[in-house]
Amino acid sequence: xxxxxxxxxxxxKRLGVSAKALRVYEREGLVIxxxxxxxxxxxxxxxxxxxxxxxxxxxxxxPLKQIAALLAGRLASLDAVLELQQSVLQRRRDEADRAxxxxxxxxxxxxxxxxLSPEDLTQLTRETVMTDQPKYDDxxxxxxxxxxxxxxxxxxxxxxxxxxxxxxxxxxxxxxxxMQEWEALFEELRAVKALGDVTSPRACEMVRRWNAxxxxxxxxxxxxxxxxxxxxxxxxxxxxxxQLPVQPDDLAFVQRIADGMRERGELPPRA
Numbered sequence: 001x002x003x004x005x006x007x008x009x010x011x012x013k014r015l016g017v018s019a020k021a022l023r024v025y026e027r028e029g030l031v032i033x034x035x036x037x038x039x040x041x042x043x044x045x046x047x048x049x050x051x052x053x054x055x056x057x058x059x060x061x062x063p064l065k066q067i068a069a070l071l072a073g074r075l076a077s078l079d080a081v082l083e084l085q086q087s088v089l090q091r092r093r094d095e096a097d098r099a100x101x102x103x104x105x106x107x108x109x110x111x112x113x114x115x116l117s118p119e120d121l122t123q124l125t126r127e128t129v130m131t132d133q134p135k136y137d138d139x140x141x142x143x144x145x146x147x148x149x150x151x152x153x154x155x156x157x158x159x160x161x162x163x164x165x166x167x168x169x170x171x172x173x174x175x176x177x178x179m180q181e182w183e184a185l186f187e188e189l190r191a192v193k194a195l196g197d198v199t200s201p202r203a204c205e206m207v208r209r210w211n212a213x214x215x216x217x218x219x220x221x222x223x224x225x226x227x228x229x230x231x232x233x234x235x236x237x238x239x240x241x242x243q244l245p246v247q248p249d250d251l252a253f254v255q256r257i258a259d260g261m262r263e264r265g266e267l268p269p270r271a
Contacts, residue, residue: 011043028064030054053081147233198257207257
């Protein structure tokens, strides 16, 4: 089958983006079009494949700098990007199904009783309106901030927030993309745990992703130790643990994988 090649305007039209967007992706090193003898840009199958990966990750809310890093590493293959996209879309479908069920129940209750309680409205708002916020953001952030009061004064907490924000911005994350990456990682943890093999390549890759997300905090030994202490307090408190996206046995499973990797020399010793 003959390969099809398109100029920037035609490729942009096919993808539903602007030609200017293609130039931005080129400038960021995300896609490199070929050049004709006359110097015109040309996009073929390889470039179309890369643009699909870029646009998929951009649709998930990731910034271009982070997309570049992901495509240079664990998401270099199309299948890895499709797997991530499938995972996120599945989560969104589950959330939509849950929201539709709540709306149906709310309408039935409204028709029957003529009123919805404040609790009903609160749940509806969280599940059907506040969909742009990551699923776990409010719950576990508030729980952690309460526990962090044992270790930090309010002024120190504010300083820690600024440090974390700066560190993650330097790594290419904003708050939303950072939480989305954690949610995708939690889903991968559940899948790996269901398989049960702590030595599999998939399990080891999951731990590497985990470490990459925590690495900005690990650069400060005091912050890293305090964060681990807060996590320990969180999983030991039944009320707080109930709100966490991962449970103590999940963390123990991650630790088993990491310990095995350290024994095999695949991870550096723990600081």
